Amino acid sequence: MRIAIVNVPAQRDRVSLCVTALQKGFESMGHRADIISAWTDDGFSLPAYDYLVISAETLSFFSCKFPDCLHKILSATGGIAGKRSAAFLGKKCLFINKALAALMSAMEKEGMFVNWSDTLLSAEQSEALAKRIGA
Numbered sequence: 115m116r117i118a119i120v121n122v123p124a125q126r127d128r129v130s131l132c133v134t135a136l137q138k139g140f141e142s143m144g145h146r147a148d149i150i151s152a153w154t155d156d157g158f159s160l161p162a163y164d165y166l167v168i169s170a171e172t173l174s175f176f177s178c179k180f181p182d183c184l185h186k187i188l189s190a191t192g193g194i195a196g197k198r199s200a201a202f203l204g205k206k207c208l209f210i211n212k213a214l215a216a217l218m219s220a221m222e223k224e225g226m227f228v229n230w231s232d233t234l235l236s237a238e239q240s241e242a243l244a245k246r247i248g249a
Contacts, residue, residue: 118163122152122170135237139244152183161193171204178213195225
């Protein structure tokens with residue numbers, strides 16, 4: 115299965131250890147996983163993937179808002195309606211449940227079917243989640 119991991123960090127050109135651990139976990143299950151940066155990529159290759167993973171961070175500790183590049187990459191991409199997907203949130207947010215609900219809402223607004231959501235706390239937990247999803 116081809117899996118796209120869309121990385122949406124709060125700051126440009128940053129890939130967290132949790133995102134690379136997700137990729138490692140998916141690849142250990144025999145899947146092909148690619149990390150796509152929401153800051154630099156346009157997202158037109160997303161319809162070619164079987165499963166979409168959005169890993170996002172909020173703009174600040176007290177905010178539940180995401181960078182504009184998240185909405186840009188989701189809305190500019192056609193053909194992702196009905197795709198199975200997962201929503202993951204970085205650990206730096208006070209209102210984690212509200213931010214995760216906002217992320218899932220943005221994904222479902224574009225027609226994606228979110229069947230997994232969680233908070234990424236560490237690289238080990240991220241890799242274990244990827245193995246559980248990929249099973």
